[in-house]
Amino acid sequence: MNEQEKFNCFCQKHGWDHKTFFNRPHWTRRQFFQLTGGGVTGAFLARRYAKAADVTSSGAATKGTARNVIFVLLAGAPSHTDTFDLKMVPGITPTTFAPETVNGILWPTGLLPNLGQQVSDFAIVRSMRAHALVHTLAQMWTQIGRNPAAALGNIAPNIGSVVAIEKEKERKPGQVFPTFLALNSAGGVGAGYFPAVYAPFKVTPSNNGIAYTTNPDGQARFTNRWNLMHALDDGLRVNSPDGQAMSDYNDFYSAAQGLMYNPVVNQAFAFATADSVRYGSTGLGNACLVASQVLKAQQGTRFIQITSADGWDMHSNIYAAGQLPAKGKILDNAVSALLSDLKANGLLDSTLVVMVGEFGRTVGALSGAQGRDHWPQQFAFFAGGGVKGGTVIGATDATGANTADFGWSQQRYVYPEDIEATIYSAMGIDWTTVRHDDPLGRGFEYVPQTGTFPFMPVHELWG
Helix, strand or coil: CCHHHHHHHHHHHHCCCHHHHHCCCHHHHHHHHHHHCCHHHHHHHHHHHCCCCCEECCCCCCCCCCCEEEEEEECCCCCHHHCCCCCCCCCCCCHHHCEEEECCEEEECCCCHHHHCCHHHEEEEEEEECCCCCHHHHHHHHHHCCCCCCCCHHHCCCHHHHHHHHHHHHCCCCCCCCCEEEECCCCCCCCCCCCHHHCCEEECCCCCCCCCCCCCCCHHHHHHHHHHHHHHHHHHHHHCCCHHHHHHHHHHHHHHHHHCCCHHHHHHHCCCHHHHHHCCCCHHHHHHHHHHHHHHHCCCCCEEEEECCCCCCCCCCCCCCCCHHHHHHHHHHHHHHHHHHHHHCCCHHHEEEEEEECCEECCCCCCCCCCCCEECEEEEEEECCCCCCCCEECEECCCCCCEEECCCCCCCCECHHHHHHHHHHHCCCCCCCEECCCCCCCCEECCCCCCCCCCCCCHHHHC
16 A cells, blocks of 8 residues: 555544644644554655645845754753853862853853854853753754644744755756754754655764775676666656656655765765864864864755763763763864864854854753753854954843843844744745645745744844
């Protein structure tokens, strides 16, 4: 039974037509997808809905100052008052943090010394607020820029997939890298209802580069097999009732084939030990190194997500040697080297670097477990892409528990949706765009605009 037949049977069993199905609650649609397999969402829905979309927008004026984005997700949520919104708590905050005022910003020079020397290259948003305090929910929210439990939440694409679908038309002949690359992001959000070609290409960086880009039987033998496969399958792909699904497979194969026996791939995805050491010889460091090399190669990648799953969820013993001091060093080495290399390669001005967790952590005194628990107040970090360095947007109260000064035109908290709108604006993408190809027929808003107030880019970051 093919996907169309499965769908028809499911609807017939419940006495629904197709329109009724797509107006059912999320649990109904999710039940169908679970019963019939994940491939239905990727192929069947893509075939039905993700064709050339009817698009509307309000024609918002975008910044358009960035060509690329590197989005660093600090999974687990770092303590904002111990890092980018430092609040020294007498008798609690370690004196080894060695606070100093750098460019008017109180900075933990003992924890983040390298970034402390680059304060003039980045901006900090301190008036950011999370909607939710559950890790999985908030991490998804951060990646899709909307409530995962809302109407389109379970089929919403990653911000990177929106960038990919918008920037596909700008790809040049011969560019073989994926438009959307995800490093150390195996559990990250994918393309949602968009066609599979806009999904993130997920890689765990290795000094050997990408695995399986050669064939043990040699390039000539591989090429013969490739040509034979197309001789046998191309007719089936064109004439099959599941043509879109077959085309998705063909897109995957073609993209993979473009990465094989290609010296540019190895130059970008492999790395020398000395360079890894310069970035800290860590998973985050290697991801930042590969991100820099990939953008330098200019092979079509426009959005890179890096996930730092370095244990930022510090409910206990936050100041122990293996906790915040160690994680801070990982972050400091990796991100400072990334900014330095992007600047040296002439890429920082055209690359927006965004770094954010899913929420913040409790402030002031530590918990009974000597840690910090979940808290909605948080920070966001921006560099490059025309952003004015040395800028701080917003201010918190004396403890860091709440925003005392919002610091931007909307005079409210900055939310994940605003961060999403800021990314789109920097990339020259109209954040008010609505695609009318979603499977629920509701209209997929790039940035949700149907709440109590409109979400907006934080254009104050540009000065």
